[in-house]
Amino acid sequence: MSSQQHQQQHTSDVLTAYGWDADRSTEFTPYSGHGLIPGRIARVDRSLCEVVTADGIVRAGHGGGELPCTGDWAVLEIPDDGREPFVAALLERRTTLIRSASSGRSEGQVLAVNVDLVGAVVPLDVVPDLGRLERLLTLAWESGARPLVVLTKADLAADADELRRDVEAVAMGVDVVLVSAHTGEGLDVLDAYTAGQTVALIGTSGAGKSTLTNALAGAEVTSVQEVRGDGKGRHTTTWRELVPLPNGGVLVDTPGMRGVGMYDVGEGLDRTFADIDALTGDCRFVDCTHTSEPGCAVLAAIESGDLPQRRLDSYRKLLKEARWIASREDHRIRAERAREWKLIHKEMRRSPSPKK
Template sequence: MSSSSSFSSSFGGSFNPDSTQPGHPFPDGSFLVALGLDADREAEFAPYLAEGLVAGRVSRVDRSTCDVVTGDGGTLRAAHGNGPLPCAGDWAAVAVPGRSRHATPDDEPVVVALLDRRTALTRSSASGRSEGQVLAVNVDAVLIVVPLDVEPDLGRIERLLTLAWESGAQPLVVLTKADTVDDAEQVRADVEAAAPGADVLVVSAVTGEGVDVLAATAAGRTVALLGSSGAGKSTLAAVLTGADLATGGVRQDGKGRHTTTWRELVPLPGGGVLVDTPGLRGVGLFDVQDGLDRTFSDVEQYAEQCRFADCGHVAEPGCAVLAAVEAGELPQRRLDSYRKLRREADWIASRTDHRLRTERARQWKVIHKEMRRNPSPKK
């Protein structure tokens, strides 16, 4: 099996997973353990291995091909195949010419199947497609990167938290560039109030503050970086991976230049991977009911005490949410943000439902037209 490039060099030869021991039940799987392979994934791969397919993890996706890291640390450039489009983080079964009957006519590797996705980080598609845009899959933790050199936008943090919670991964808010401000701890307290259930960590790549804690959190896991351009994602990635990643600097208006233009997996020393994503200017919500409930768990807690089950928390009598705001127990800003994101989520859901209904109607028209053109023979 030939590889288009080597992924293992990123570990500097220092990684030594248990699966390198003789008799390990997963053939050629030693390097995949470093990338998150576990016993359940091994069992899922078993029938594909029996067909002569190669197991791997998708590290990067291009228009019609993707890079798949295999058990020896090499990387296969494979066609997407006929199934769902691969995404960074997917576990894939690949047909390799000469080893499987699934090889493509062009005698090139091809992705035959993707294992079930445990988590999926998805936002509303800019093109308006009803299925949403998947940013990364099989992620254990989402690092929401927020720079301290400008005043944090709590509403945007809540939006990113909603995406992270909905994905099924554990969110962690990382406040970067702590060396540029004197009130980092006060800002952390404000962010913590807007992020119930999520940890908030203050980090500085210059002084090293918080870096050890962040590295320990990421070790052995699949973590995704999420945030705007200029938030310090590339610098954070360099610190975590030990690489010397070039950054594009920060413009005078505080907006960063896009330094990552695609999503890809980067190995972490000692095991685990980082999914680096491009800076997000806009973050549209997509099917985020559970994510909103988690992000605004404090609002939902009060909502359970409202007189009416369908209370809109606007002017209804017996509204516990409005009472909490009046009593100073719940910030008005939190309620305003909750209303805004709830309206957006409801609108996107209704738009998606309309598209699905329209598509179904179109399909039935085609079927009925074909039936009229070719009626069943009379008995």
């Protein structure tokens, strides 16, 4: 085996634990032989990244182009003149988990990329907020990854099975797993789902994501804090980072989300509300808004009791929010183009006129 083949084998063996595969190896081929190495971004801290490479963790700078995110596969340059390593390029993102920025701006906030499975974590120590779950599922579907609902703290619920049925009624086409990190219930089932997968856990603070991460990792890899006296969770994880699991999976533990804003979620909304989407095909009017039109199949389902009013209200709310974000995005793009043209015209006026 040549030294280059040995290096490639070493790279593959180490990075496979983080999701490296034959397709990624093919993507990296154009960069081979140019002093560049592949790695997976485990954490982003302002202008620096922690990148998992075949030879260990490397802290690297980044700048210009697309901002790196936890889960990205990076093309890393490590100069031999003592300069800081830096991310030269990013390989193609297969999936992107994104929500609207918490500030209310039109830009999206990328939570994780190249994720295979998105676990919407819902605690059962309180009655599940089905509207919030629908938000989480919409983000998960839109990412391109496979959604999964993880009901935690099952040992603290007197009627866990009944709560699970309530959740299954809105989590259409999505598996629901009941777990308790305290008793170990359901952890073997969840372990089977996460084996060999890159998994992102999303949910509110106090939902049990950090406890679940430690249970799946078989070690305390992230700190855990008690839920506050008012029932709200404290933020335990304050950044996103990759955690390798014994089953060959990789877990992204994300910070608790107080707000779950919609961002470009057309297909995700249709998948989450598949029951409403199916009914719209029977409406008399193609552009039916399901508010007061005659022959509306959605309103008929409400009348008959086949569709809960809460479900339709939630759909309307998320749709309105998504459209508002889209309009803000269009306005921002138009404003940016106007600024660009203004600068171009300004430069043209400064340029000397050609002599006749």
